[in-house]
Amino acid sequence: MLSGQTPLPDRLTILLDRIDAALAAAGERLATGFRDELIRALPALRTFAMSLCASAARADDLVQETLVRAWANRERFIPGTNFTAWTFTILRNQFYSEMRKARREVEDAESTHAAGLTAAPDQEHVVALGSVMNLIGTLPLPQRQALLLVGAEGFTYEEAAAQLGCQVGTVKSRISRARSFLVASLAQDASSLGFAGL
Known part of the structure; x- marks a missing residue:
């Protein structure tokens, strides 16, 4: 994590540790720069995901899937172009895919009920x-x-x-x-x- 950033959820930290292990095993110097770009993009990705999703857990899942897809397709990134925009596109496309899939599934009655609960007056x-x-x-x-x-x-x-x-x-x-x-x-x-x- 870069200094001055908010702490990452454990699941995202674990994923970054796995990427580090893969880098060490493969000895890829270029991939290390890609990893650094991913880390720099994380706060913006997380904020964008939160704007699309109703829950922090779902947003974190979306960011995690985005990181995995970006890593798997790192050869497709064109150096010198906007890395954050590239990862935002991956995140947005993943979100749309999940939305299409969700339309085919039955809505969970409990989550609908929980969304209607109110907070205490204080x-x-x-x-x-x-x-x-x-x-x-x-x-x-x-x-x-x-x-x-x-x-x-x-x-x-x-x-x-x-x-x-x-x-x-x-x-x-x-x-x-x-x-x-x-x-x-x-x-x-x-x-x-x-x-x-x-």
Whole structure:
């Protein structure tokens, strides 16, 4: 882990240890640089996965699968291109594959029930943040992706457009619509969220 980064979940740390063992066994100097790129991309991958998934565990699984796929296809990466964008594409494609698979499966009734549970009254700030995250989760996927890439990850509009495979104007439009929806929804629910003056 690089200094200044948040600790990684144990499952991701174990996966990185396995990659290190494979490097040592193969003696690949070039692969070590690839591993370093993977580590640098982890925080952004994790944030992007969290924006797509409802749970941290599912997001970590998605990141883990992305790391495995990126490692298996490392020969396909073109040096000098945007490594983070390449791994984001792998993550996004994996997410879409999982979504298609999930549509064919029966929804778990317990997880649906658990999602509707409320927090204790003394955790109002947690409820407020949860409400904002829930609102972000209701955005159409293209709007949510654009908003989180620019707003949370710090991508420029141009970088986000390249990552999402669309025009810069489309990214700006998606972000504008997403922000308008969030502001209107928060203003409507301001009293229940504990925000005065929205």
